[in-house]
Amino acid sequence: xxQQRVIVVGGGLAGLAACVRIAxxxxxxxxxxxxxxxxxxxxxxxxxxNACNDVARQQGYSEYQHFDETxxxxxxLADQGPVLEMxxxxxxxxxxxxxxxxxxxxxxxGQRDLRLFGGSLFKRTHFSGATTGQQLLxxxxxxxxxxxASGLVKKYEFWEFLWPVIExxxxxxxxxxxxVGIVAQDMRTMQVRAFRGAAVxxxxxxxxxxxGKSTNSIICTGGxxxxxxxxxxxxGNGEMIQVHPTAIPGADKCRLMSxxxxxxxxxxxxxxxxxxxxxxxxIPESERWYFLxxxxxxxxxxxxxxxxxxEIFDVCVNDGMGVNGQNQVYxxxxxxxxxxxxxxxxxxxxxxxxxxxxxxxxxxxxxxxAVHYSMGGLWTQYTPGNYAPAQPHGEHKPGMxxxxxTQPGRGMAxxxxxxxxxxxxxxxxFGEVNFAYHGATRLGANALLSCIFDGLYCGVxxxxxxxxxDPADRPIDRxxxxxxxxxxxxxxxxxxxLLETADGIAPGDDANPYLIGKEMGEEMEAACTxxxxxxxxxxxxxxxxxxxxxxxxxxxxxxxxWTNQSLSYSRAVGDMLVMAEMIARCSLLREESRGSHYRTxxxxxxxxxxxxxxxxxxxxxxxxxxxxxxxxxxxxxxLVKPRARTxxxxxxxxxxxxxxxxxxxxxxx
Amino acid sequence: MIATQESTKASTVRIRVKRCDGPGKASYWQAFDVPRxxxxxxxxxxxxxxxxPVTVEGLKTTPVVWDSGCLEEVCGACxxxxxxxxxxxxxxxxxxxxxxxxxVVSLEPMSKFPVIRDLWVDRTRMxxxxxxxxxxxxxxxxxxLGAGPKESPEQQATRYTxxxxxxxxxxxxxxxxxxxxxxxxxxxxxxxxxxxxxxxRLFNEHETGKQLKKDRLDVLMGPGGQxxxxxxxxxxxVCPKEIPLDESWAAIGxxxxxxAITSWLRR
Ligand SMILES: Cc1cc2nc3c(=O)[nH]c(=O)nc-3n(C[C@H](O)[C@H](O)[C@H](O)COP(=O)(O)OP(=O)(O)OC[C@H]3O[C@@H](n4cnc5c(N)ncnc54)[C@H](O)[C@@H]3O)c2cc1C
Ligand code: SF4
Ligand code: SF4
Ligand code: FES
Numbered sequence: 001x002x003q004q005r006v007i008v009v010g011g012g013l014a015g016l017a018a019c020v021r022i023a024x025x026x027x028x029x030x031x032x033x034x035x036x037x038x039x040x041x042x043x044x045x046x047x048x049x050n051a052c053n054d055v056a057r058q059q060g061y062s063e064y065q066h067f068d069e070t071x072x073x074x075x076x077l078a079d080q081g082p083v084l085e086m087x088x089x090x091x092x093x094x095x096x097x098x099x100x101x102x103x104x105x106x107x108x109x110g111q112r113d114l115r116l117f118g119g120s121l122f123k124r125t126h127f128s129g130a131t132t133g134q135q136l137l138x139x140x141x142x143x144x145x146x147x148x149a150s151g152l153v154k155k156y157e158f159w160e161f162l163w164p165v166i167e168x169x170x171x172x173x174x175x176x177x178x179x180v181g182i183v184a185q186d187m188r189t190m191q192v193r194a195f196r197g198a199a200v201x202x203x204x205x206x207x208x209x210x211x212g213k214s215t216n217s218i219i220c221t222g223g224x225x226x227x228x229x230x231x232x233x234x235x236g237n238g239e240m241i242q243v244h245p246t247a248i249p250g251a252d253k254c255r256l257m258s259x260x261x262x263x264x265x266x267x268x269x270x271x272x273x274x275x276x277x278x279x280x281x282x283i284p285e286s287e288r289w290y291f292l293x294x295x296x297x298x299x300x301x302x303x304x305x306x307x308x309x310x311e312i313f314d315v316c317v318n319d320g321m322g323v324n325g326q327n328q329v330y331x332x333x334x335x336x337x338x339x340x341x342x343x344x345x346x347x348x349x350x351x352x353x354x355x356x357x358x359x360x361x362x363x364x365x366x367x368x369x370a371v372h373y374s375m376g377g378l379w380t381q382y383t384p385g386n387y388a389p390a391q392p393h394g395e396h397k398p399g400m401x402x403x404x405x406t407q408p409g410r411g412m413a414x415x416x417x418x419x420x421x422x423x424x425x426x427x428x429x430f431g432e433v434n435f436a437y438h439g440a441t442r443l444g445a446n447a448l449l450s451c452i453f454d455g456l457y458c459g460v461x462x463x464x465x466x467x468x469x470d471p472a473d474r475p476i477d478r479x480x481x482x483x484x485x486x487x488x489x490x491x492x493x494x495x496x497x498l499l500e501t502a503d504g505i506a507p508g509d510d511a512n513p514y515l516i517g518k519e520m521g522e523e524m525e526a527a528c529t530x531x532x533x534x535x536x537x538x539x540x541x542x543x544x545x546x547x548x549x550x551x552x553x554x555x556x557x558x559x560x561x562w563t564n565q566s567l568s569y570s571r572a573v574g575d576m577l578v579m580a581e582m583i584a585r586c587s588l589l590r591e592e593s594r595g596s597h598y599r600t601x602x603x604x605x606x607x608x609x610x611x612x613x614x615x616x617x618x619x620x621x622x623x624x625x626x627x628x629x630x631x632x633x634x635x636x637x638x639l640v641k642p643r644a645r646t647x648x649x650x651x652x653x654x655x656x657x658x659x660x661x662x663x664x665x666x667x668x669x
Numbered sequence: 670m671i672a673t674q675e676s677t678k679a680s681t682v683r684i685r686v687k688r689c690d691g692p693g694k695a696s697y698w699q700a701f702d703v704p705r706x707x708x709x710x711x712x713x714x715x716x717x718x719x720x721x722p723v724t725v726e727g728l729k730t731t732p733v734v735w736d737s738g739c740l741e742e743v744c745g746a747c748x749x750x751x752x753x754x755x756x757x758x759x760x761x762x763x764x765x766x767x768x769x770x771x772x773v774v775s776l777e778p779m780s781k782f783p784v785i786r787d788l789w790v791d792r793t794r795m796x797x798x799x800x801x802x803x804x805x806x807x808x809x810x811x812x813x814l815g816a817g818p819k820e821s822p823e824q825q826a827t828r829y830t831x832x833x834x835x836x837x838x839x840x841x842x843x844x845x846x847x848x849x850x851x852x853x854x855x856x857x858x859x860x861x862x863x864x865x866x867x868x869x870r871l872f873n874e875h876e877t878g879k880q881l882k883k884d885r886l887d888v889l890m891g892p893g894g895q896x897x898x899x900x901x902x903x904x905x906x907v908c909p910k911e912i913p914l915d916e917s918w919a920a921i922g923x924x925x926x927x928x929a930i931t932s933w934l935r936r
Contacts, residue, residue, distance in 0.1 A: 024810055035736075036796060038836055039744040098817035101806040101875045103829040110819035129829050134743055138832060142805035149800045188785050217738045218712075251706045251713035252759070253740045351741055354760050355708070456811060514720035557722050558731040562691045563786035565734050566719070 004466055004476055005030055007182055007197030009161045009224060011037025013133070013448060014431025015203030016140035017455020018462065023144075023152040025463040030195055031144070032156045032184055034219050038141045041205050041217035042451065045133020046258035046348050048115060048125035049097075049448040051090030055114065060399030061122040063088045063406050068396040068640060070446060073119045073304050074375070074439020075595035076611060076642040077237065079635055081384045082419075082436050084404070084411030086453045093452050094126050100139040104128050105344075115344075116263040119304045119443040122398070130258065130347030136448060158187045160568055161204065161224045162491045163231060165194060167479055170232035170424055172617065177232070178470060179427035180479050183487045185495070188563050192492050194484035198471035199462050201428040202228060203455070206374045210576050210583065211529065212521020214371035215247055215256040225378055225433050226575035229582070233422045234379035235616040236435030238579075239586040242442055242596050243529050244372035245308035246331055246365075248356055254370030255355055257331060258348050259444040261365075262301045264341070266333045268292050268312070269364075270321050277324055280332070280364045291315055298648035306441045306596040307647060309369040313530045316368070323366055332364035371529060373447060375438040375596065376583070378429035379615055382436075383416035384636070385409045392641040411639075412457075417465035420458040425470060428462055430454035435613070440595020498570055502559035511553045513570035520547055520573070524580050528587050533601050537588040544581045545624055551577055578618075582628045586614045589630055595645075607642055611635050680705060682767050683725070684714050686733050687777040688787045696784075700725045700773075711758035711776065712737055712747065733776075735788040742909060745835030748842075749788050750777040755842040755907055779842045783851050794856050795836050798865035801857060802885045806878045818876035831871040831917065833910045840864055840904035840914060846897055858892040863904035866895065867917040873924065886921075886928040895925050 006022050008015045011033040019029050033040065052063045067087035071080060098104060098112065104126055105113040114123035128135035147153040161184050168177035181196040207222025208214030229235045246261065246268075247254040262268070271278070272289045292311060293300040301308075312329050316322035323330060333341055338361040341349055352360045387410040393403055408414045420436065421428050431451040438446065465471070509515070527540035551574055558566040592606035593599050612632035619627050681702040689696045702725055703714045719732035735758070738744035742760040749758050752766060752775055767774050782790035820828075840863040841847045847862045869885040872878035889895045898918060905914040 021811055035738055035744075035746060036792075036836075038796070039738045039746045041739070043744045043835075044739050044741060092813045095813065095816045096808075096811055099806070099808050099814065099877065101817070101828075101872070101878055103820075103825050103832055105829075106820050106822045106825045108822060110821055112816075129833075131743060131833060134835070135829070135832060139806075142799075143808070143811075145796075145800060146803075146805045146807070149803075217744070218740060219738060249708070250710075251708040252710060252716060255741050347743075354742065355762070357762075357764075512720060514716075518720070557719070560690070560731065560786075563734055563789065566732050569719075 003028060004198035004471055005196070006462060006466060007032065007195060007200045008203060009182065009200065010040070010203035010205060010431070010433070011144070012040040012042035012203060012205050012431060012451065013137055013140060014451035014454050015201065016137070016144050017452045018201050018203060018430055018459045019153055019455070020140060020143045020147065021456050021459030022463055023147040027463055027466060029153045030156060030197065031153055032159045032161055032182070034158065034160050034187065036157045037144065037155070038138065040137060041220055042137045042448070043134045044215070044217060044256070045448055046130050046256065047117065047260040047263070048127035048132045048445045049094065049136065050117065050124050050443070050445040051094045051126060051449065052087070052124060053091065053094070053112070053114060053126075056122045056124050059122060061124060062402045063090065064402035064404065065122075065396055065398060066090065066124065069120055070437070070443055071439070071640050072643070072645060073443040074441055075605065075645050076637060077240070077439035077594060077613070077635060078437055079382070080637060080639040081411040082382050084387065084639060085385060085457065086437055086450060088406040088410060089408070089453055089457055090449055093449060093456065096456075097136055097139055100143060102128055102135050102139045115260060116302065117444045118259050118262070118302045125263065125445045127260065130260065130345050130349070133448060136452070156184065159184045160187055161227070162192065163227055163487055164200060164424070164427055165484055165487050166231060166424065167483055172234070173423050178425040180476050181484060183484070183491050185491070187568060190561055190564060192488055192495065194488050196476050196479070196484070198466040198476045199426050199428060201430055201462060202378060202433050203430045204433045206432040207576070207579055208371050208374070209521070210580050211241070211371040211525045212518065213250070213252070213254050215244055215254055218253075221572040221576055222374070222579050223572035223575040226579040228378060228422070228427065229616070230575070230578060230618050230620065232618065233424050233427060235376065235582060236379035237376035237440070237586070237614050238583045238616055239590050239597050239614060240375035240440050240595065241371060241529060241583070242305055242373040242375060243309045243369045245305055245312050245369050246367040247370035247372075248352060248365070249368055249370070250355060255351055256370070256372065257352065257365060257367050259305070260345060261331060261333060261348060264333070264344050265336055266301060266331050267335075268301055268308070268329055268331055270315055270323055270329050274321055275325060280330060281334070289321070296647055296649055303647050304441060304443060306598070309530055310598060312369055328366040328368050330364035331367045333360055334362055334364055338362070369530060371525065373442055374432060375435065375440065375442055377433045377435040378422050379613070380420045380422055380429050380434045380436050382419045383413040385411045385413050387411060387639070389639060392637060392639055394641055395643055414457070415460045415464050417461050417469045419461040420454055421461070421465070426465070428458070430458060440597060494571065495567060498554070498556055498567055499559055501554065502556035509555065510550055511555045513551070513554045513556065513566070513573050516547050516551055516554060517569070517573045517576070520544070520577060520580055524583070528584055530598065532587050532597070532599050534588065537584055540584045541581065541588070541625055544577060544584060548577050548581070548624070581625060582616050585625055585628045586616055586630060590614060605645070611637065611642065682714070682763055683773045684718070685773055685775040686787065687775070688733065689778070689784050691786055692783060699730060705763060709763040711751065711761045711774070712740055714763065733788060734786040743835060745837030748779060748837045748839060750779060750842070751775070755779060755839045757837065757909055779838055781842050781847055781849050782838065783849070792836065792838055794850065794853070795838060795841070795864060797853070797856050798861050799868060801861065802865050802869040802888055803881045804865065804868035804872055806872065806875055807880055808877065824874070828871060828874055830912055831867055834864055834867055834912055835910065836864060837909065838864070839907045839909060843903040843907040845901055845903065846899050860893045860897040861889070863914045863918070866921055867912060867914055870917045870920050882924070883928070886925055889921055890925050890929060895921055
């Protein structure tokens, strides 16, 4: 019998970490990516990666507190076991990356330096300049290249995943089906072919492009996830989309201004007087409104993202208090030493200078919220660990004894084959494309962690599934070739159908896929992000129905049989429309407000009805919005008891503000 | 967003693109008039052309093919030759490169790599070069073995800068010694170029990475190695990440010399 191979789709942090772990177990890996993996979207991450560390520990912080913060931050929507496991494992991730040579910033003694990030009062964010994601990705890219050089990893770069190959019936968690490979297309030669894999890991990242301009890279369409969804994989909490409070609006995308700008002391403000058009440095302290510090004296500018976003939105859109009457507020670092800023935030200072043409060391930045991250994603399972308290714990306060140690397997059983497996056996989802760790909103610097944790911790699960699970009994190389040929044909037909429409579209044509994509983005951003209401969501679903209708008549601008990017994009638009409709529908059905999901018509959290995971299941037999069958599953909250998520907000417009910058309780470094 | 109104006098900007339908096909130029938008860059112009693929002559054509990713100058994908200068297209703002009415922007693919289509080139050789110099730290696997070596802030700052290389290829496009080579079999002996050399230095300067220093220097001493560099310093001038490639060449030069002497003594 030929040795069984694992397919990894996506070479961001999650995919590469998985790749390295599985290759290390001696199992060959085929790695697919639309871009050379070194250029994956993870490269954009700026701020850092969270983990408990020795300094914070001596100040009363702990892995358990990291866990508690993440659960609280996510407004209790995450199943708790995997989050505990991730927080416990985090220091090991940092040590490993350190060994791989990541140039983490250092203290004068040569220790890893730490910074403050949203949602915590402790410094627990490790960073490498202002391009942490880039540096982490490069480290994993280098280790992957090492395995590539030794022959255990084979890369398929500029290959696009088109569809999973499934043997048998998928019926939620019931069917006898399993994933046995994928069909992919070479983006240069346009060849479509099937690949066999004993397991397939989707690590394809987020879906920012569904919302038009976002902080994401241009390939983050969510197309791959949508295809898995349409092939029968469940999608969890689709409505949970994070809008980052601070981005620089641009013509092609919104460039992120990292949370580390606030972590390093950045203050958000607008002039107290509406229409005060003086340049910022002429506006005296007393005439500046530091609205976050005023409303949230405890966390100040470091409230979590959804809260900061809504407050900025409120100040600009509802109160019309934006700088120069526009949708923008100041993010001000000019009170800090310019040298210090260059050293700590060089990369992002440069981005602002480059794209906005002003030096943020001397002029406050002008920023506005933008779509940033999808907490929702492919639904995944796990086997709970061995920590099972009789009663869920209450709030964990710094310095309190922790109820559980950090041994592997406390929250999620080590090596259990179903960890981060979708409802389809053999099909896994790692990284941003799954729904598992961040509940209703994600804390800054927890995403990089969850991606690498998935790859390393759940990579073991995949190896076990392949060597001891179903593929060991029923090897993949014995699966009937006709099955693979059928899926190749299905995808070839789909491509041909699109290519046949290419007779040159007129600009402005309502069947122009680029314009359909653009309208979808604008509609989704307006209806499905910062504030949602029933009326607006219903309108949005109508618009998407119209767009899907137009898409059915879409005409391609290019018929080329070689390197046809229009085909790839247009195909993705169809899949994004499906995803958009599902997200809008899930948003409509969740009649409460929780984390990033804010409904003005249901402003409160409703644990009785909605302390539940939204599960969307695609019904290919139905039409339009009915294709998305939505049900709810209880969230597993056996470890921590839900409490109100307020971040100590001081109510009322005229709250007495404690002056000066917010002083975290234990911020020594 | 923050564009001043004065700088956008004309309502459109003319973009000339050197196109090519595929390997072995002849190149040709097409021009497009693209509306000026606040904050517009080359990418947003190419996106506009994709949605409106009509040349200035009114000829219906196909969208231009190009490579991009992050759109914030950190992934290296979108490198091309803009008005004769190699750089990233995502950070090329129209208000900076073509501020006035009548300004024309010309876009060409890099010339040191085979063209796939239009502005998209195949930079596989760059990634192969990283294998050639073993650009990695030879760790003992991914299981928990504690922290990595301690490092001074100065050393971290040096390594961090070297490590921001995004394999964009600007330094190779500008280098008189680095030539187009379509045959992968010739890559192992062709000039390695500044980017991979700089990675060799990066890993030679890491406590654990050092273990492979000898292998790296062997390669840089061999054909297509350090001695092929003509020291023209074009590379350092175009590197968008301002990596001190001249210093890296000097550092590698010193190491190679010492390595050559010690290898000779050991013979
Ligand atoms: C600007 C920005 C800054 C951020 N900063 C931070 C931070 O400081 N800290 C933090 O923790 N998080 C941060 N995040 C979030 C974090 O970067 C992402 O969540 C994370 O990098 C996602 O990694 P991933 O491995 O899941 O996917 P990605 O890195 O997105 O990789 C996806 C991979 O899938 C491939 N792919 C996609 N579709 C297909 C297909 N159809 N066929 C084949 N391959 C495909 C792509 O080629 C790519 O290789 C930031 C995000 C953004 C946008
Ligand atoms: S210094 Fe060497 S590598 Fe740099 S451009 Fe000149 S010849 Fe090329
Ligand atoms: S060294 Fe500079 S110019 Fe050369 S590939 Fe790296 S980033 Fe680009
Ligand atoms: S698109 Fe990444 S560098 Fe320009």
